[in-house]
Amino acid sequence: xxxxxxxxxxxxxxxxxxxxxxxxxxxxxxxxxxxxxxxxxxxxxxxxxxxxxxxxxxxxxxxxxxxxxxxxxxxxxxxxxxxxxxxxxxxxxxxxxxxxxxxxxxxxxxxxxxxxxxxxxxxxxxxxxxxxxxxxxxxxxxxxxxxxxxxxxxxxxxxxxxxxxxxxxxxxxxxxxxxxxxxxxxxxxxxxxxxxxxxxxxxxxxxxxxxxxxxxxxxxxxxxxxxxxxxxxxxxxxxxxxxxxxxxxxxxxxxxxxxxxxxxxxxxxxxxxxxxxxxxxxxxxxxxxxxxxxxxxxxxxxxxxxxxxxxxxxxxxxxxxxxxxxxxxxxxxxxxxxxxxxxxxxxxxxxxxxxxxxxxxxxxxxxxxxxxxxxxxxxxxxxxxxxxxxxxxxxxxxxxxxxxxxxxxxxxxxxxxxxxxxxxxxxxxxxxxxxxxxxxxxxxxxxxxxxxxxxxxxxxxxxxxxxxxxxxxxxxxxxxxxxxxxxxxxxxxxxxxxxxxxxxxxxxxxxxxxxxxxxxxxxxxxxxxxxx
Amino acid sequence: xxxxxxxxxxxxxxxxxxxxxxxxxxxxxxxxxxxxxxxxxxxxxxxxxxxxxxxxxxxxxxxxxxxxxxxxxxxxxxxxxxxxxxxxxxxxxxxxxxxxxxxxxxxxxxxxxxxxxxxxxxxxxxxxxxxxxxxxxxxxxxxxxxxxxxxxxxxxxxxxxxxxxxxxxxxxxxxxxxxxxxxxxxxxxxxxxxxxxxxxxxxxxxxxxxxxxxxxxxxxxxxxxxxxxxxxxxxxxxxxxxxxxxxxxxxxxxxxxxxxxxxxxxxxxxxxxxxxxxxxxxxxxxxxxxxxxxxxxxxxxxxxxxxxxxxxxxxxxxxxxxxxxxxxxxxxxxxxxxxxxxxxxxxxxxxxxxxxxxxxxxxxxxxxxxxxxxxxxxxxxxxxxxxxxxxxxxxxxxxxxxxxxxxxxxxxxxxxxxxxxxx
Numbered sequence: 028x029x030x031x032x033x034x035x036x037x038x039x040x041x042x043x044x045x046x047x048x049x050x051x052x053x054x055x056x057x058x059x060x061x062x063x064x065x066x067x068x069x070x071x072x073x074x075x076x077x078x079x080x081x082x083x084x085x086x087x088x089x090x091x092x093x094x095x096x097x098x099x100x101x102x103x104x105x106x107x108x109x110x111x112x113x114x115x116x117x118x119x120x121x122x123x124x125x126x127x128x129x130x131x132x133x134x135x136x137x138x139x140x141x142x143x144x145x146x147x148x149x150x151x152x153x154x155x156x157x158x159x160x161x162x163x164x165x166x167x168x169x170x171x172x173x174x175x176x177x178x179x180x181x182x183x184x185x186x187x188x189x190x191x192x193x194x195x196x197x198x199x200x201x202x203x204x205x206x207x208x209x210x211x212x213x214x215x216x217x218x219x220x221x222x223x224x225x226x227x228x229x230x231x232x233x234x235x236x237x238x239x240x241x242x243x244x245x246x247x248x249x250x251x252x253x254x255x256x257x258x259x260x261x262x263x264x265x266x267x268x269x270x271x272x273x274x275x276x277x278x279x280x281x282x283x284x285x286x287x288x289x290x291x292x293x294x295x296x297x298x299x300x301x302x303x304x305x306x307x308x309x310x311x312x313x314x315x316x317x318x319x320x321x322x323x324x325x326x327x328x329x330x331x332x333x334x335x336x337x338x339x340x341x342x343x344x345x346x347x348x349x350x351x352x353x354x355x356x357x358x359x360x361x362x363x364x365x366x367x368x369x370x371x372x373x374x375x376x377x378x379x380x381x382x383x384x385x386x387x388x389x390x391x392x393x394x395x396x397x398x399x400x401x402x403x404x405x406x407x408x409x410x411x412x413x414x415x416x417x418x419x420x421x422x423x424x425x426x427x428x429x430x431x432x433x434x435x436x437x438x439x440x441x442x443x444x445x446x447x448x449x450x451x452x453x454x455x456x457x458x459x460x461x462x463x464x465x466x467x468x469x470x471x472x473x474x475x476x477x478x479x480x481x482x483x484x485x486x487x488x489x490x491x492x493x494x495x496x497x498x499x500x501x502x503x504x505x506x507x508x509x510x511x512x513x514x515x516x517x518x519x520x521x522x523x524x525x526x527x528x529x530x531x532x533x534x535x536x537x538x539x540x541x542x543x544x545x546x547x548x549x550x551x552x553x554x555x556x557x558x559x
Numbered sequence: 560x561x562x563x564x565x566x567x568x569x570x571x572x573x574x575x576x577x578x579x580x581x582x583x584x585x586x587x588x589x590x591x592x593x594x595x596x597x598x599x600x601x602x603x604x605x606x607x608x609x610x611x612x613x614x615x616x617x618x619x620x621x622x623x624x625x626x627x628x629x630x631x632x633x634x635x636x637x638x639x640x641x642x643x644x645x646x647x648x649x650x651x652x653x654x655x656x657x658x659x660x661x662x663x664x665x666x667x668x669x670x671x672x673x674x675x676x677x678x679x680x681x682x683x684x685x686x687x688x689x690x691x692x693x694x695x696x697x698x699x700x701x702x703x704x705x706x707x708x709x710x711x712x713x714x715x716x717x718x719x720x721x722x723x724x725x726x727x728x729x730x731x732x733x734x735x736x737x738x739x740x741x742x743x744x745x746x747x748x749x750x751x752x753x754x755x756x757x758x759x760x761x762x763x764x765x766x767x768x769x770x771x772x773x774x775x776x777x778x779x780x781x782x783x784x785x786x787x788x789x790x791x792x793x794x795x796x797x798x799x800x801x802x803x804x805x806x807x808x809x810x811x812x813x814x815x816x817x818x819x820x821x822x823x824x825x826x827x828x829x830x831x832x833x834x835x836x837x838x839x840x841x842x843x844x845x846x847x848x849x850x851x852x853x854x855x856x857x858x859x860x861x862x863x864x865x866x867x868x869x870x871x872x873x874x875x876x877x878x879x880x881x882x883x884x885x886x887x888x889x890x891x892x893x894x895x896x897x898x899x900x901x902x903x904x905x906x907x908x909x910x911x912x913x914x915x916x917x918x919x920x921x922x923x924x925x926x927x928x929x930x931x932x933x934x935x936x937x938x939x940x941x942x943x944x945x946x947x948x949x950x951x952x953x954x955x956x957x958x959x960x961x962x963x964x965x966x967x968x969x970x971x972x973x974x975x976x977x978x979x980x981x982x
Contacts, residue, residue: 090928090929128844132841134935136830136937137806138713138925140805150966169806169807227775229777233778234777265763266761267763269762272764273688304877373594377594381602383818384599384601384792384819384821386823388823389824390823394799395802403771403801404624405770405801406800477796479789479792480822483596483759484597487761487789519765526754527756527765528726528756528757531757
């Protein structure tokens with residue numbers, strides 16, 4: 028606070044001085060001193076009114092500005108570590124490649140970045156580019172400055188875009204509150220701020236809780252209390268949404284297992300690794316696109332989905348034909364054998380891709396968040412909820428209405444009878460296992476967006492997947508859906524007050540007690556199929 | 560002093576007949592997980608050690624003898640660490656072991672090193688509260704990482720602290736120290752929130768939205784993260800997704816380095832912080848040479864270097880120096896010779912081994928950049944010696960460690976004047 032005041036005072040004192048200094052002189056002073064000195068120079072650069080100042084500040088904000096050791100020239104350095112090129116920041120002159128350690132970067136930290144943004148905000152409040160105008164209004168809200176009241180009011184009057192005008196009105200109100208305006212103007216400003224999201228209300232108004240003016244203090248306290256009420260209400264909706272999105276992750280991870288374990292009765296401990304293979308498929312697809320067709324990068328997930336399904340499905344068929352087929356009816360041996368497969372797959376991936384995390388990018392259309400009432404909804408989560416429900420209902424329809432689904436159910440319900448009717452049970456077994464594996468691959472594509480893509484990816488999901496399938500009732504897809512969503516939502520309502528660690532323990536205890544009482548899960552299979 | 564050490568060491572060497580084995584290789588054990596959950600971090604350290612040993616051999620070995628690396632894979636399995644440590648020392652007869660990452664793996668090999676009287680170099684930042692005669696701690700103790708990090712935040716006006724950690728010994732001890740320290744600095748207890756999550760936690764929605772609320776009171780807030788390895792990627796992804804910028808609520812991490820950032824798009828994370836004793840971006844000749852050698856050794860320009868690698872670099876050079884000074888690889892002589900050894904680190908200073916078996920290091924605070932590197936924004940004026948027993952925990956405040964004769968004690972109680980901890 029003291030610092031802000033100090034810079035403010037300096038800024039007030041400086042115009043006379045600043046006019047004496049040209050942009051060239053100021054830029055040359057950037058490397059000197061500490062971050063506070065640099066913030067002061069930034070304010071002076073902004074005050075020059077020089078048209079090149081904005082580009083200088085932008086480069087500084089990006090951390091691209093460096094000082095050439097030989098002659099102290101300030102340059103913009105871009106390019107990779109081994110191939111850096113410099114351009115003069117003021118003249119734009121191309122200075123060619125830079126040798127290693129011949130330049131010193133001009134350091135920027137968070138505090139300085141804030142100062143640069145505010146300084147740039149003042150310059151770009153009326154910029155032709157709407158994105159810059161919005162950024163300027165947001166910067167003004169973050170650091171309310173009584174000096175800017177009039178500039179913001181003028182910008183508001185000239186603004187055509189409604190959403191930007193709204194941001195400017197908010198920033199204007201915050202600036203009015205920071206100024207020594209009349210009580211009435213301030214009360215109006217409090218009302219304007221009160222319309223904003225609850226978190227913004229609190230961040231902006233908390234500082235004025237203890238103002239001397241009783242009317243204003245009361246209005247501030249009321250507005251904050253109102254925001255807190257809104258937030259508490261929306262908090263429940265937010266927990267529900269978090270629960271649904273966690274539930275759909277669980278559903279995705281478990282749904283393949285619901286087929287291999289639920290329908291076929293194979294305890295497949297390599298399920299998690301099949302998910303991991305799906306994630307690596309996404310990585311390979313993205314790598315290929317990056318080098319060969321970068322313009323289609325936005326489609327990378329759409330391309331990865333069928334590829335992951337086919338590739339991981341094929342791996343599944345190979346596991347079934349090679350190992351599991353010989354072990355039907357011997358669950359303990361199946362368990363050990365598939366565990367061995369999981370270790371082999373993990374180490375194979377580690378050898379092929381290395382033990383470190385791989386970066387899987389998020390296409391632009393899937394990143395970011397939007398505000399719904401008082402809650403923030405992020406696009407990757409929305410995409411995963413939609414994707415997992417699509418996979419679920421797609422699978423449900425395939426099981427019920429396709430010829431293969433019919434054969435699959437026939438074989439699992441009564442193998443000898445199905446064989447007598449001319450169904451090649453071995454082929455159906457292999458394809459069923461392949462289907463379960465393929466869906467695990469699909470889960471991998473989705474999980475690559477929110478989790479580590481590393482050889483250990485699968486281990487984090489295997490236990491949860493089994494929990495969901497057993498809790499929902501083995502062999503029942505609807506049970507899997509209900510269990511995944513139920514566990515997800517329960518987890519997210521427990522987490523705020525019990526903490527993540529205790530929440531997880533409570534859920535486990537609950538499931539253990541539940542299975543004691545109802546060993547066949549939420550929706551047990553009935554009739555002859557259950558005797559299997 | 561050094562001369563005296565040298566001559567006594569020479570006598571010891573002559574007596575044990577070590578000189579007679581000239582030309583026979585000296586074996587060095589590498590005890591890092593190459594499979595299992597910790598392989599992600601530890602495999603790189605194995606490679607770094609192999610590179611250092613290769614370089615040393617090109618430079619003529621140690622005591623005129625070549626070095627031979629013995630690599631084993633404890634597979635992230637803690638009891639296996641102890642078994643393999645025993646095998647390395649008894650079976651392979653290694654002169655020293657470089658290894659371990661997690662505190663639990665270190666704790667599990669401690670009794671072995673004590674019993675068989677060998678030497679372990681431990682390269683990872685840890686919670687402190689330990690000093691063992693056979694172990695040399697080249698990673699940071701809390702006073703070389705956590706305390707300077709919150710000092711930096713306090714200096715920058717942060718008033719509220721959210722301490723987020725994974726639920727195990729390192730975050731719990733570190734947060735206990737930090738809570739006591741912050742309160743001593745005048746931070747109100749209601750402005751400190753401590754939150755633990757299970758290993759590999761992947762759903763951060765609730766916690767990140769809690770952090771958003773915590774940071775939206777109009778007073779500057781920051782997150783101090785001791786979140787471990789794998790859980791970091793989903794944590795940072797969620798931070799980015801919910802739009803928490805470092806300018807509003809900075810996150811300062813103690814377990815996130817260049818290697819961990821390799822799996823994340825760092826664009827939205829610019830400005831979040833980490834506290835280490837080394838960053839790949841540090842601009843010194845030693846570091847540039849080290850990075851070039853690393854790239855040449857590993858055959859890829861994309862691989863990064865990180866803090867534990869530097870710790871091994873320092874530890875290995877210290878061991879070489881101490882063995883040369885002692886004239887033997889005999890554990891007792893080398894342990895005595897190691898205290899006081901000083902070698903250059905990669906950040907332009909000279910690190911030396913203290914009597915408490917911890918080393919002096921600079922403390923650097925870096926901000927994440929768009930290219931996945933860190934830019935140093937603050938550093939301590941000089942080097943800081945690792946403080947094994949924290950002064951901010953009541954039980955350990957009176958303890959000191961000094962392995963030089965005549966004290967030779969890892970937990971000397973200055974209040975009672977006895978060796979043996981606080982009991």
